[in-house]
Amino acid sequence: MFLDIKELERDPLDFEEDFKPGVLDLGGEARQTGLLKASGRAEVVEEHHGKHQVIKDIRLRGRLAASLELQCARCLDPVPQEVKRDFELLYRPLGTDAGRDELSVTDAEAEIGYYQGEGLLLEDVLREQVLLALPLKVTCREDCKGMCPQCGKNLNQEHCSCSITVEDPRWAALKEVRGTLKNSR
Ligand SMILES: [Zn+2]
């Protein structure tokens, strides 16, 4: 859905959109498993700079909700993740702030972005908001054993023989203690 500055100038736009998986390109980080629901309002906000310059910003307020699947950071298994986010964003024309020290921001609370040309795609905005809402790291469970660094087997599901050859410094310390105990007997 293209948010056209000219159309928004005539009328603010109330939107309520459902996006099927695949419509928003979330990259390799997340997979959308159900509908992504977004609703809100887009409108033009005018900023007056001096006597003659009027800058037309697009203000976007709304919320989104989506069911996603992320990858476990240790074993790479899919981990379901619900994402909900409210947003209040202000998009200024690209180049507006170039060479300007002082920003007269209409709404200090809003996050600021830039639009190029005649407007911006709602899909791009939502994509960015979804990615911002993702946790940096998820694990499938607290005690996920991860993958064997040598053979790549998922150690939650199977054992592998190569993990024995990886010497844990804690085991080495324990062996030493055992040795001392034997000797003192
Ligand atoms: Zn895991």
Ligand SMILES: [Zn+2]
């Ligand atoms: Zn292994």
